[in-house]
Amino acid sequence: MNFSSWRKNLRFPAIDYRIALIVTVLYFTATFNWVLLRHFYSILSQMDEYDPIFAATAPFVVILALTLVFVPFSFKYVLKPALVFFIVTGAVANYAMQHYGIVFDRAMFTNFAETYPAEALSYVSGSSVMWIFLTGILPAILLIAVPLKYPKTIFAGLAQRLVILTVVLAVTGLLGAGYFKNYASVGRNNKILGKEAMPFNYVVAGIQYGKMQYKAHFIPFQKIGEDAKRQPSFGKPNLVFLVIGETARAENVALDGYKRDTSPFTRDIPGLVSFQNVSSCGTATAISVPCMFSDMTHANFDGSHAAKRENLLDIVARTGVSVFWKENDGGCKGVCDRVPNIELSPDMYPDLCNGHSCLDAAMLEDIDPEMAAMKAGDKLMVFHIIGSHGPTYYQRYPDDFRAFTPDCPRSDIENCSSEELVNSYDNSIRYTDYIISQMIAKLQSLSSDYNTSLLYVSDHGESLGENGLYLHGAPYVFAPSQQTHVPMFMWMAKRTAESKNIDTSCVSNTARNDAYSQDNLFSTVLGLFDVSTSLYQADHDILAKCETPGTHTASNNPAQPIVQ
Known part of the structure; x- marks a missing residue:
């Protein structure tokens, strides 16, 4: 039985693509960004005082940011591959962050990219395989299996996405007007938070690594120390x-x-x-x-x-x-x-x-x-x-x-x-x-x-x-x-x-x-x-x-x- 017939036999009801988008955003927030949120609240708990309403807005800020990231991928033939990619890679990155305390930046991405096979295998364990399967592969399979409904015309789709972005930007503006100084203060004094936000951290690190590799391709090879000479050895x-x-x-x-x-x-x-x-x-x-x-x-x-x-x-x-x-x-x-x-x-x-x-x-x-x-x-x-x-x-x-x-x-x-x-x-x-x-x-x-x-x-x-x-x-x-x-x-x-x-x-x-x-x-x-x-x-x-x-x-x- 091939995958298409298997999916038809399951008979998942078709859902609107926007529901799949929002569910993925919520899943990413709750499953992959709790390390970020836990750290954020740990920082607040060490303050003498803080606004509880400001503290309550943190999950919503993550939801809004993720929505802005995922909406551009919400077109037919693009949405599922993109979300599957983010979910599976997110599961891998989240395991590394949660279990080893790894923080993703360009240097860490370089370390991952240059890991040799035998070294990579040393990180494979029963718990890592189970975590990646349950939080990454299984949700990705479910997403692939569920049929999605898209707008009938291009203009209708663009209008829907414009509405989503408008609402997100409006809410973001309201939160910014009320708590921008609070977020700026916490972020300025705890810059590591930006390296814990998924999938922004490893995506940005990957882009930086790619730019570094591209830049290196055009750097001419340079000799150094051409004046180097050695004193004669009169003994051994x-x-x-x-x-x-x-x-x-x-x-x-x-x-x-x-x-x-x-x-x-x-x-x-x-x-x-x-x-x-x-x-x-x-x-x-x-x-x-x-x-x-x-x-x-x-x-x-x-x-x-x-x-x-x-x-x-x-x-x-x-x-x-x-x-x-x-x-x-x-x-x-x-x-x-x-x-x-x-x-x-x-x-x-x-x-x-x-x-x-x-x-x-x-x-x-x-x-x-x-x-x-x-x-x-x-x-x-x-x-x-x-x-x-x-x-x-x-x-x-x-x-x-x-x-x-x-x-x-x-x-x-x-x-x-x-x-x-x-x-x-x-x-x-x-x-x-x-x-x-x-x-x-x-x-x-x-x-x-x-x-x-x-x-x-x-x-x-x-x-x-x-x-x-x-x-x-x-x-x-x-x-x-x-x-x-x-x-x-x-x-x-x-x-x-x-x-x-x-x-x-x-x-x-x-x-x-x-x-x-x-x-x-x-x-x-x-x-x-x-x-x-x-x-x-x-x-x-x-x-x-x-x-x-x-x-x-x-x-x-x-x-x-x-x-x-």
């Missing part, structure tokens, strides 16, 4: 492991003061320094990774321009350093496109992968042959690990690393207890600590041949239910510290520090007391390789202030002896 070549973490927040790292021992493997490694106050550039990988490798800072970062612009890796490679990127987190976001790179796939290491993703221990495999394939001389190996990527934190560590139990072996983390959720997350942080310790051990074994060092920084943090927020991706201006305060470690072999005249006690002191951000990565890596370029900023190099007098790490001074 440099070997730097740059580890980009995923979703690690400093608050849960023992080296940064966390009450649990989530850093047992690195805690006693000589020369390892943890920087206590480090901020991320963004709250999602799609922003933070391109930003930290860009010569642009957090304050002026533009993703569209960064995508059409060389970055740190291009500059370092131009000076003769052999660069290699190893990926275990779904993609380098364009950063590694112009240097040799490899992305792990589950079939490469069956013992370390689950069919969708790989444990970070897989990153330790084949390091020796990968190094052997690189050019002789200075080497930069970048490891983009999967770290503590949620919501399936339990998949980020093997069973023998379940130090904190009971953990949360599911993707619908909002249904786990706080203890279970934190246990799973802490296990993933502890496992990352193990991975870093193994990378340092590898560098230690190579210290007779290279000046070795390691720099680790996470791309962003994570919310674990604080204030109803889960995961990450909150607008930076509203983001809690759990999403922006990230761990950063540096390890340098003793002889490496001596050869570069680095005062390690100074580094430890600044790590404890000074504030840093991912903006510091660009110049710090240039400094590690003694790269001279006008783009280098000594005040952004975390090691520059700890060089002993009379030494030099990197400079824009062309009088220095250089090699290309």
Whole structure:
């Protein structure tokens, strides 16, 4: 039986298209915008006093706004597809908002758009499927099944829609005349409300993302740092492991003061320094990774321009350093496109992968042959690990690393207890600590041949239910510290520090007391390789202030002896 005959057998009575329109508006208000209304009333409840009539108008304002949005789609052959689209996408977006506290803006839409399949599957759970089916797919099926009656002439239809718009605008005007100042005051002091109004939030974010992609298409590719040169190495070549973490927040790292021992493997490694106050550039990988490798800072970062612009890796490679990127987190976001790179796939290491993703221990495999394939001389190996990527934190560590139990072996983390959720997350942080310790051990074994060092920084943090927020991706201006305060470690072999005249006690002191951000990565890596370029900023190099007098790490001074 096909769908048409099934619908005929159900024999739904035909209803006026305006009824379908109004029912959808009311459904959207009650089902998908209650997060917005709940937040609105929560704000009012914290005021010393407010007009109760003003408070009562909020649902009607939402109804009026939705009507204005949906009326232009109310024509035959357009209405049903449009409403089905809004209902289904609204169900998905509402689940993310309700269960994870996600707020939709362009950055979040970018994060969604650039999510790889395996990552997307990690968000699928019984509760998410049931929610989307009951609130999205089922109402959409009912809408499709019900026949609609439309005006017999175009002019009659236009007249009807004009009446609806006139009434809506008139009522809106009356509400505005009475309470515009009230709404303006609440909105001005709580701008996040605008990012909670559905479907405006994700539709506007989608349009902004589309405009950004369109704009980026016409931006010419730009080379940067073409003056970059490197001082000659008179001793051993440099070997730097740059580890980009995923979703690690400093608050849960023992080296940064966390009450649990989530850093047992690195805690006693000589020369390892943890920087206590480090901020991320963004709250999602799609922003933070391109930003930290860009010569642009957090304050002026533009993703569209960064995508059409060389970055740190291009500059370092131009000076003769052999660069290699190893990926275990779904993609380098364009950063590694112009240097040799490899992305792990589950079939490469069956013992370390689950069919969708790989444990970070897989990153330790084949390091020796990968190094052997690189050019002789200075080497930069970048490891983009999967770290503590949620919501399936339990998949980020093997069973023998379940130090904190009971953990949360599911993707619908909002249904786990706080203890279970934190246990799973802490296990993933502890496992990352193990991975870093193994990378340092590898560098230690190579210290007779290279000046070795390691720099680790996470791309962003994570919310674990604080204030109803889960995961990450909150607008930076509203983001809690759990999403922006990230761990950063540096390890340098003793002889490496001596050869570069680095005062390690100074580094430890600044790590404890000074504030840093991912903006510091660009110049710090240039400094590690003694790269001279006008783009280098000594005040952004975390090691520059700890060089002993009379030494030099990197400079824009062309009088220095250089090699290309």
